Amino acid sequence: MQVALWIDAILVAVLYVAAGGMKVFKTAKFSESAPWAQKLGPTVVRMVGVIELLGAIGLILPQATGIGAPLLTILAAFGLLLIQVVAIGIHIAEKSLKSLPVNAILVILPLFVILGRLLWVK
Numbered sequence: 001m002q003v004a005l006w007i008d009a010i011l012v013a014v015l016y017v018a019a020g021g022m023k024v025f026k027t028a029k030f031s032e033s034a035p036w037a038q039k040l041g042p043t044v045v046r047m048v049g050v051i052e053l054l055g056a057i058g059l060i061l062p063q064a065t066g067i068g069a070p071l072l073t074i075l076a077a078f079g080l081l082l083i084q085v086v087a088i089g090i091h092i093a094e095k096s097l098k099s100l101p102v103n104a105i106l107v108i109l110p111l112f113v114i115l116g117r118l119l120w121v122k
Contacts, residue, residue, distance in 0.1 A: 005116040009059050009073070012109045016056035016080060023049025036090050048083070055080040059113065070117040077110040077117075084110075 022030045023037075023045050030045060031037040037045045058076025062068045084106045091099055 001116060001120050005113060005120075006063075008109055008112050008116070009063065009077075012077070012080065012106075012113065013056040013059045015106065015109075016052045016059075020049040020052030020056065024053065025049075035094055035096060051079070052083065055083070059110075063117075074114055074117050077113040081107055081110040081114070 027037075027042045027045050027049075031042065034045075055076050058072055059080070060073075062072035062076070063070060084103050088100060088103045088107070091097060091103065
């Protein structure tokens with residue numbers, strides 16, 4: 001189970017580093033393809049990107065170093081899960097449903113980390 005949790009956490013972290021990095025470092029390019037980003041502006045897009053990057057770091061670093069683990073890892077995973085819940089709400093409100101399968105996966109993956117660290121791995 002430990003190996004499965006690490007694989008999941010690394011996968012989630014990589015996905016969020018890519019997504020967050022795009023929002024932080026290529027804000028204009030990202031905003032061209034995301035209607036919500038155009039509406040909310042570059043500051044909000046960058047802020048979301050920074051939160052995603054911090055969540056990715058929080059998913060791996062505490063568990064890898066043993067500092068604050070597993071609580072910080074669980075909190076980081078929960079934060080990333082919340083980002084996706086909000087994203088799903090925004091996509092539904094905008095009737096932009098094509099990305100919902102990806103959002104659903106990005107809810108399930110951190111949820112597995114949360115449940116795994118809380119219930120299965122002590």
